[in-house]
Amino acid sequence: MPHFEIACVIVFLASIVRGYTGFGFAAIAISGLNLIWPAQMSVPVTLFIDVISAVRLLPSVRRHADMTMVKNLSLGAVAGIPVGLSMLLFIPDQPLKILISGLILLMAVGLFFSPSFKIKERAAYTRIVGGISGGFTAAASVGGLPLICYLMSTAQNALVQRATVVVFLACTDIVSIALLLLSDAVDLSIWKPVLLLLIPAVAGVQCGHWCFTRRPPKTYRTIALPILTLLSVVTLFYSSQQLLTS
Numbered sequence: 001m002p003h004f005e006i007a008c009v010i011v012f013l014a015s016i017v018r019g020y021t022g023f024g025f026a027a028i029a030i031s032g033l034n035l036i037w038p039a040q041m042s043v044p045v046t047l048f049i050d051v052i053s054a055v056r057l058l059p060s061v062r063r064h065a066d067m068t069m070v071k072n073l074s075l076g077a078v079a080g081i082p083v084g085l086s087m088l089l090f091i092p093d094q095p096l097k098i099l100i101s102g103l104i105l106l107m108a109v110g111l112f113f114s115p116s117f118k119i120k121e122r123a124a125y126t127r128i129v130g131g132i133s134g135g136f137t138a139a140a141s142v143g144g145l146p147l148i149c150y151l152m153s154t155a156q157n158a159l160v161q162r163a164t165v166v167v168f169l170a171c172t173d174i175v176s177i178a179l180l181l182l183s184d185a186v187d188l189s190i191w192k193p194v195l196l197l198l199i200p201a202v203a204g205v206q207c208g209h210w211c212f213t214r215r216p217p218k219t220y221r222t223i224a225l226p227i228l229t230l231l232s233v234v235t236l237f238y239s240s241q242q243l244l245t246s
Contacts, residue, residue, distance in 0.1 A: 003036040007193065011049065012200035017227070018053060019208020021217060022061070022162030023144030023169065024228070026050050027104050030141050031231030035238060039096045039140075041193075043088055044186050046141045047177055048194045053205045054170035060209070064163035066156065072123050073147070073168045076130025077137070081172065084138030085179050097239040100140040105232035107145035108225050111152070119153050126150075130168075137172040138179070144169055145228075158217055 010032035018025030026046050033042035091099065119125075129150040137143030144165055151161045180186045 004193075004196070006036055007033060007197060008200045011197045012204040013227070015053060015201045015204025016208040016211075018050075019057065019205035019210075020212045021208075022057070022165040023148055025053060026137075026141035026143070026169075027107075027145055027228050028231060030100060031104055031228065031235050034097045034100065034235050035231075038093045039100060040088070040093060041190065043139075043141050044177075044180055044190050045193050045197065047137075047173055047180070048190070049197055049201045050141060051170060051173035051177060052198060053201050054166055054173065056202065056205050057166050057209065058170060061163035061166045064159050065167040066160055066164045067167075069121065069126055069164055070168050070171070072126040073130030073133065074171055076127035076132075077134025077143075077168075077172050077175070080131035080134030080136075081138045081175055081179065084135035084140070085176065085183070087135075087139040089183065094239050094243040096139075098236060098243065100142070101232045101235040101239065103136065103140060104142055104145065104228055105236065107142070107149065108228045108232065110149050111145070111225055121154055133168070134172050134175075137169065138176045141173075141176075143172055162212075 011029055014025045014028035014032070017023075017028060029046045029049070030039075030042055033046065037045075087099075088096070129146060133143035133147045135143075136146060147165055147168065148161070151164065156164070
């Protein structure tokens with residue numbers, strides 16, 4: 001397993017962001033791990049670590065989550081997850097890395113310039129966002145970004161946003177993992193990195209959650225977005241070079 005020490009640092013930093021904001025782990029971890037591992041390895045590993053990390057946060061956030069929104073998001077995700085899984089299984093490694101990084105960069109830019117006005121939540125809008133988020137989760141494990149874009153345009157406060165994201169992404173991660181296992185897309189080789197990376201992942205989540213309980217964020221943008229943007233640009237550059245020289 002090459003560059004394991006780099007993977008530990010990436011996962012630890014991504015886990016701190018996840019523990020503090022409720023999202024961002026998968027996008028940061030995928031962007032970083034794609035620099036050192038194939039996407040077909042980094043995505044399943046990140047999914048497994050993400051759902052285990054979410055379990056650690058669920059007891060403390062479930063009572064704050066908007067469960068009606070979680071239900072509508074989940075209904076949409078049922079349609080989106082199979083589409084995203086098909087992308088993961090059938091798109092070659094370097095084009096998939098470019099697509100993943102491009103999507104993350106677009107979402108990051110969208111968050112930077114998200115509208116300041118508030119919109120009224122509607123079940124139809126929420127299900128559409130759930131479908132997009134579910135597809136992004138299965139294909140690239142970055143389902144939190146489109147969801148955060150949507151939540152930022154609602155009247156919910158940061159506490160409810162964080163809790164809703166944690167609960168919903170835990171659900172979509174579990175479904176995505178189940179489909180990966182049923183499709184035989186995961187082999188025994190991923191279990192070693194998953195088990196070893198759990199140590200920095202759990203430590204990072206605990207650290208981020210400790211920080212959140214003492215200083216809750218007013219906005220997520222200043223924390224996760226600069227990291228996401230930097231990693232996406234680096235991965236796009238590296239993967240494009242690899243594709244052109246192959």
